[in-house]
Amino acid sequence: MFQSKLFGKTLRDPPKDEQSINARLLVQAGYVEKLMAGVYSFLPLGLRVLNKIENIIREEINVIGGQELLLPALHPREAWEQTGRWETVDDLYKLTDSSGRDFALGATHEEIITPLAKRDISSYRDLPLALYQFQTKFRMELRAKSGLLRGREFMMKDLYSFHVNEEDFNAYYKKVADAYKKIFNRTGIGERTVFTFASGGTFSKYSHEFQTLTSAGEDTIYLCEHCGVAVNGEIIDEQKVCPECGRPKDDLKIEKAIEVGNIFPLKTKFSEPFKLTYKDEKGEDRPVLMGCYGIGLGRVTGTIVEVHHDKEGICWPSAVAPYQVHLVRLSDEPEIVKQANALYEKINKLGLDVLYDDRDASAGVKLKDADLIGLPLRLVVSDKTVKDGVYELKERMSSRARVVKDIIGEIDKYKTFINQPIGKTL
RNA sequence: CGGGGUGUAGCGAAGUGGUAUCGCGCACGGUUCGGGACCGUGAGAUCGGGAGUUCAAUCCUCCCCACCCCGACCA
Numbered sequence: 001m002f003q004s005k006l007f008g009k010t011l012r013d014p015p016k017d018e019q020s021i022n023a024r025l026l027v028q029a030g031y032v033e034k035l036m037a038g039v040y041s042f043l044p045l046g047l048r049v050l051n052k053i054e055n056i057i058r059e060e061i062n063v064i065g066g067q068e069l070l071l072p073a074l075h076p077r078e079a080w081e082q083t084g085r086w087e088t089v090d091d092l093y094k095l096t097d098s099s100g101r102d103f104a105l106g107a108t109h110e111e112i113i114t115p116l117a118k119r120d121i122s123s124y125r126d127l128p129l130a131l132y133q134f135q136t137k138f139r140m141e142l143r144a145k146s147g148l149l150r151g152r153e154f155m156m157k158d159l160y161s162f163h164v165n166e167e168d169f170n171a172y173y174k175k176v177a178d179a180y181k182k183i184f185n186r187t188g189i190g191e192r193t194v195f196t197f198a199s200g201g202t203f204s205k206y207s208h209e210f211q212t213l214t215s216a217g218e219d220t221i222y223l224c225e226h227c228g229v230a231v232n233g234e235i236i237d238e239q240k241v242c243p244e245c246g247r248p249k250d251d252l253k254i255e256k257a258i259e260v261g262n263i264f265p266l267k268t269k270f271s272e273p274f275k276l277t278y279k280d281e282k283g284e285d286r287p288v289l290m291g292c293y294g295i296g297l298g299r300v301t302g303t304i305v306e307v308h309h310d311k312e313g314i315c316w317p318s319a320v321a322p323y324q325v326h327l328v329r330l331s332d333e334p335e336i337v338k339q340a341n342a343l344y345e346k347i348n349k350l351g352l353d354v355l356y357d358d359r360d361a362s363a364g365v366k367l368k369d370a371d372l373i374g375l376p377l378r379l380v381v382s383d384k385t386v387k388d389g390v391y392e393l394k395e396r397m398s399s400r401a402r403v404v405k406d407i408i409g410e411i412d413k414y415k416t417f418i419n420q421p422i423g424k425t426l
Numbered sequence: 427c428g429g430g431g432u433g434u435a436g437c438g439a440a441g442u443g444g445u446a447u448c449g450c451g452c453a454c455g456g457u458u459c460g461g462g463a464c465c466g467u468g469a470g471a472u473c474g475g476g477a478g479u480u481c482a483a484u485c486c487u488c489c490c491c492a493c494c495c496c497g498a499c500c501a
Contacts, residue, residue, distance in 0.1 A: 012450055013438050017493050089501045330460060364461040
């Protein structure tokens with residue numbers, strides 16, 4: 001991609017109406033643009049990040065047998081009345097059309113997926129089943145905040161699973177938890193993301209969250225450094241000890257964290273109102289057990305920025321960076337342009353995504369922008385490098401640039417480094 | 427929804443009871459070219475919205491809206 005053509009120019013200053021690190025950097029670097037509080041447009045760079053995250057999630061959920069589909073965002077009132085949630089869920093956006101009919105914008109999709117599942121579930125032979133989608137969710141947040149971390153409209157992966165009994169459900173629940181670990185490892189926040197016990201609502205003792213440790217987080221969790229699991233502050237009064245090892249609350253470390261994913265046993269909470277049942281081997285009707293599992297893509301994007309940045313800008317982990325390589329040309333001399341163009345073609349041929357800064361701007365501007373945008377690998381082509389017959393290479397995370405002769409060899413090495421396995425424990 | 431703060435050009439800011447200034451960015455010309463270069467010329471604003479006070483309001487008063495932060499809320 002030629003940077004001179006890229007929609008989403010960098011800004012000299014961060015916007016004054018954003019305080020959070022993630023929004024300041026993502027807006028300044030041209031990844032997103034705020035339409036209103038809690039609602040952001042994703043510009044080309046931002047969408048590429050979102051798509052990378054989406055694909056990682058898709059790959060890992062496919063590995064555990066999830067089947068992707070797409071449900072509507074516009075829901076009939078009747079679906080939500082069926083579960084009584086039309087009245088009780090107060091962050092539901094409700095609207096009425098000109099004929100007086102009521103609708104809700106989907107805040108979550110149990111009310112849609114459960115009746116849909118009835119279409120094909122009638123026997124124990126049809127189970128287990130796992131369906132998921134990537135969909136925009138709408139929630140009437142009274143106070144949207146923290147940039148991409150708490151929005152009113154956001155892209156979410158939501159997975160729903162259907163089972164004949166507890167054992168089967170529990171086994172799958174565990175599988176999803178493992179898939180989530182891989183997802184967060186691959187997106188670069190794994191080492192700071194902890195499995196957290198949270199409120200299970202009316203039916204289950206617990207639900208579980210994946211909480212990423214950072215001061216930008218709005219949740220308070222109690223981390224057991226011995227087991228590496230945590231307890232959400234919302235249940236610490238009932239759950240006074242580490243659920244894994246029994247260490248008392250006072251031995252747990254209080255941390256701020258962002259909930260990047262959650263997994264939730266639904267038992268028969270939705271299958272009952274929608275009469276989602278199956279016939280067992282004896283021909284008797286039994287309720288289907290369900291689970292739901294969510295990951296907010298925008299929130300993950302914001303979390304990655306909160307975790308991976310420095311004073312100069314974003315430092316994307318390779319797997320989610322919008323482009324792998326930032327090729328920066330520091331001169332408009334014909335010979336330099338020729339060399340830089342040739343290198344751009346070569347890297348593209350190697351199958352790496354390159355953002356090529358071909359703009360007519362000063363070196364300072366280009367280097368500052370490269371740091372701000374935060375691609376993992378920066379290559380500089382200048383009078384200096386061409387004269388010496390070398391290339392300059394710098395990893396965003398490292399403080400020093402290196403000079404190399406065999407640039408293609410270096411990039412090839414880098415390429416194998418960023419190829420991450422799917423569905424394997426990392 | 428309670429409390430606090432902020433709204434002036436695309437972005438960041440200054441300012442005044444007499445219709446507005448600066449930097450960046452943008453356009454044109456020239457000089458530059460490894461960490462946000464420089465000179466010249468030029469375009470760009472119904473000063474968040476409404477009402478009121480006044481000869482006159484961007485400025486004073488009231489109401490509203492938006493955004494940020496703290497809190498409450500978060501199926």
